[in-house]
Amino acid sequence: MDRAEVPEKRADALAPGWLSRALGVEIVRVETVEVIRTVATKVRFLALPADGAPALALCLKGLLDGDEATRMGGPTMVKEADFYGLVAPHVAVQVPHHVTSVIDREARQAVVIMRDLIAQGAQFCSALDPFTADDTAASLEQLARLHAGAGLLANRPWITRRIDDFARRPHLSAGQLQDLLDDPRGNGLGARTSNASRLLSAxxxxxxxxxxxxxxxxxxxxxxxxxxxxxxxxxxxxxQLLQAGGWALDVAYHVAATLPVEIAAREERRLLDHYLAVMRAKGCTMPDSDTAWREYREAMVYGFYLWAITRRVDPPIIHAFTARLGAGVERLGSFELLGV
Structure with missing residues (x-):
C-alpha cells in the first residue's frame, strides 16, 4: 500500500501511532528485540495490540537514521517493497511473510514490515557461515524457483537490467576503485585481477x-x-538488487560467495549442472552444458565488481568475498573470455 509517511528515524518507525496506521491495528506498546545495521536498518520487535491480542513478532526494514548518502539508496528499498507486494506472491521462492510496505514513490523511500522469522524458528546465515556444496545446491534450487518466474518480467518494466547501469555508469572511477583493490581486499589476487581499469572494462x-x-x-x-x-x-x-538479467549472474556469484575457494573450484561444474537440471525440470529452456559453463565463467565478474566496490560492510566480510570472487575470476579466465 502506498502512503506518503515513510519515517526517517527508527524511533518514529517504532512509535505505536505510526505502526497502528501502517498495520491497520491499534498498537499500544512496542518492545525492541534486536537492531541490525548494515546499509539498511532491520529491527526485530514485538507490537502489542490494544485489544489484548497476542503480541505481533515483526521485523521492519528501512533506511533509518542514515546520512544523506544512505537515503540516496531509497529506490532500492522501493524495489524491495515492490518485490514483496508484486512479485513474491507469484514465485515459489521461500521468503519472509510480508505484512505490509509503506511506500512514498515521490520521495523514493519505503519501509517493509515482515513477520519475524527468528521468532518462528528460522536461522539466518551470516555472510561467512560455512556452506557445504550440498547447502549451496539447496539454495541454488531457491534461485531456480525465482528464475523460473521470468515470465513476470513482461509486465513489470520497473525490474530493470542493473548490469547495464554498472557498465555505463560505474559506481566509482578507476582510480577510486584501484584504491579499494589496493587495500587488504585485494591481497592474494594477481595484479591483472586486481586491476581496476580491467575490471571496469570487463x-x-x-x-x-x-x-x-x-x-x-x-x-x-x-x-x-x-x-x-x-x-x-x-x-x-x-x-534490493532485484533485476532482469542472465541466470549466470546469480549462479556464479552464489557458488563463489558461499563456498571456500578450494570447494568452489572442485564442485562448481557439478553445481552448475544441478542448477541446469532443476531449471529444465521446471520447463525452462536452458543452454547446453558447455555453453552454460562459458556463461558462468564470464558472469563471475559481476559478483567480483559488487564486492570490489563495497565499503559499508564489515571489512572481514568484504575481504573474504572479494578474495573468493576474485579467485573465481582468475580460476575461470573471466577477463580473458570477455576480451579484456
Missing part, C-alpha cells in the same frame, strides 16, 4: 553479451548473508 562486454541472452528474474545479491534456513529448507531475503 563490465561492458559482460553487459552486452548478457543482454543478448534469455532474461530471468535475478536476485542480484545472493551471498550467504541473504539466506535463511527453516525446517522446510532455505529461503532468500534482501531484494
Amino acid at each position: 563490465l561492458v562486454p559482460l553487459a552486452e553479451r548478457d543482454g543478448t541472452r534469455a532474461q530471468f528474474l535475478v536476485h542480484g545479491d545472493a551471498h550467504a548473508g541473504n539466506i535463511f534456513r527453516t525446517a522446510s529448507g532455505p529461503g532468500l531475503i534482501d531484494w
